[in-house]
Amino acid sequence: MAAVAAGAGVGLQLIGAAAATLLAAVLVAVVLGRRRRLVARAPLVEGKPAPEDGCAVGDGEGAAGDGGTDVIIVGAGVAGSALAYTLGKDGRRVHVIERDLTEPDRIVGELLQPGGYLKLIELGLEDCVEEIDAQRVLGYALFKDGRNTKLAYPLEKFHSDVAGRSFHNGRFIQRMRQKAASLPNVQLEQGTVTSLLEETGTVKGVQYKTKSGEELKAFAPLTIVDVPSCFVGLVLENCQLPHPNHGHVILANPSPILFYPISSTEVRCLVDVPGQKVPSIASGEMANYLKTVVAPQIPPEIYDSFIAAIDKGSIRTMPNRSMPAAPHPTPGALLMGDAFNMRHPLTGGGMTVALSDIVVLRNLLKPLRNLHDASSLSKYLESFYTLRKPVASTINTLAGALYKVFSASPDQARNEMRQACFDYLSLGGVFSNGPIALLSGLNPRPLSLVAHFFAVAIYGVGRLMLPLPSPKRMWIGARLISGACGIILPIIKAEGVRQMFFPATVPAYYRAAPAAEYCVIALVGELSKPTPDATSGKMERLFTWIAWKSSREC
Structure with a gap:
């Protein structure tokens, strides 16, 4: 029996090694092709001068006292505060409207993956995890049925400071708010946004109630809405x-x-x-x-x-929800954060996706000297939805798939998949480094995710066939493969197959910056319950409903 078990173990290792080698070859070909496409595309974004100053919107009551606002951000959470600092540092005049500027007390948004920390560095916000008693996170430990295995982040090629961070969400947000408010062109104000202001199909600004109860309007042409998720x-x-x-x-x-x-x-x-x-x-x-x-x-x-x-x-x-990113391109409006895209919190990828989105948006806006023609700007920013896909879709798909695989089930095939996943990760080497690199946000490649997911399924079938296959085992193996497809394929379909695996085939991927000059609003946060006298625009109702419903459910 010992000899049979040893032979089974060797056979299992060989199956895994062969599958990994084949998948690695496919991944190399895809990565090289993507790099060639990125090199060809680079001149569209890179090499253009950053804006020296913003411009007044010029169509009504500006919220800022200096004659106008380039960007209105509704909500000063992780995404809103980071976006305010990033755009403010680029010379935009930013007005942030936050419902409550006291330190938040939430049970989510506390784990930042290494990939998210790298985005903090890219945005110049890495010091926001200092002086808040943040803890370094170097990997994960998995526990199942009395066994455990440790999975380290593949950080060998990075600076010693690069690692995950975990902290009190409120402390982290307050640090980012302070950083944003330190810029002279960023104004933070406590107030509750009640509606978006729409004119001839274009979102022009927001109506909000100040801390003292005064009703005011603020104008700017790009609106970004964000609502928190739950657990x-x-x-x-x-x-x-x-x-x-x-x-x-x-x-x-x-x-x-x-x-x-x-x-x-x-x-x-x-x-x-x-x-x-x-x-x-x-x-x-x-x-x-x-x-x-x-x-x-x-x-x-x-x-x-x-x-x-x-x-x-x-x-x-706090309620937990998942929502694929469905683009809503509208002149003067841009969805970001959890109002746009949510995933299961199991992998702690929410902040990494939000910070990555901000980097993409920053790079798109940077070549523009100002942001005034909302229609042309909206068409240009359609590329945002495609450029964000490699990072966002990888983390979203992994979160949804892992949650389903890690959850117990009365179905024997699902439980075999669960055990196979634990044992696959326990093998170490490429079998653990690949998945943990995906989870950490260090390797945002959707094809690598799919390859490892089906490698786990094949590994599970291989275990079932050893030492000798039987009709029952073969039937369970077939249901295991079918179940694996049933888990991951609907998630991929929701994310968009073309945008996820072939983003370079999407026309918006190559969209160049508009030649005219423009002006921006950004709404990132919660809206209060819609009021009867609110503007009746289609996008306003959509944004207000999303934000109000989500905040009520939380």
Whole structure:
């Protein structure tokens, strides 16, 4: 029996190695082709002078006192604050309207992947993770049925400071707000946006209520809307994780549990509770669920801290949603952040996608001296939706696929896929480095993601066929492959096959900057409930409804 088991192990390794080699060859060909396309495209964005100053919108009441605003940003969260600083640093006059400028207290937006940290560096915001007791994150540890494996980020080729970061979301946001407000051309104001102002199909600005209750209007031609996503969680105090400086994922029943440090003395625990209706916190149902269903599956090293956190009553819930990026190109409007695109928080990729989007938008706007012709600018910015795809679609697809694979199921084929994924990652080398590079945002290549996903499925089938195949095992293997397709293909379809794998074939990919001069608004944040006297424009109703509905559900 030992000889048979050893032979099975060797055969399994050979199958994995052969699959990885074949997939690697395909990836190399794709990467080389993409690089050639990028070189050919470079002159469209690079080499153009940055704007020396902005321009007044010139059509009404400017929010800024200096005669006009180039960009209005609604919401000063992660995306809004970073966008305000980035555009302000490029010379744009920015007016930020935030519902509440006090430090936020949220249970999401606390884990920044290394790829997101690299985007912070690119935006000049890396010092925002300093002086907030942020913790370095060097990888993940996976736990399943008493076994565990450690997956390190492939950081060998980067500066020693490059790693993931985990922190209190509110502290991070306040640091970015301070950084943005330090620029003389960036104005932060507390107020609640109630509607977007539309004129002949173009969003011209916003109507908002100030902290004192005064109703005002602000004008600028590009609007960017952002709304936060949701989850469920609690904080463990004075708790030492089994693997320091690592996120911990427990493949529990019925769904995964995530632990990561948010300060030197606190650990965040996120428990995914499936279903639309979660147990009530007020009645004690949630505490009972956590103690009876979740706690027995927690590693013994942190069990006592987990129970103590439940007894303390610091349980909070936020709805979790996924939403593919559906472009809404409209003159004067641009969706960004979670109003535009959401994914499951399991992989902690939300901030990485948001910061990557800001880099793309910054690069598109930089060649423009000002931003006044909303129609031409909107057509030019259609390329934003394509250029963001490599990073965004990789992280979105991985988040959705991993959540489904890591969740328990009564289906034997799904459970085989779950076990195969754990064992595949435990092999180490290319089998763990590839997936963790995707998760970290360091390798945003959709084809690499698909290759590894189906390599896991093939690995699972190979395990089933050893030492000897049987009709039952073959049937389970066939259902495993079918189930894998059922998981990833709908996600890819929602993201857009052409935009995801062949972005260079999309006409907007090559769209050059308009020759005329223009002017911008950016809305990044929450809108309040729509009012009866609000402008009746189609895009205004869409944005207001999205923001109001999401903020109410949270």
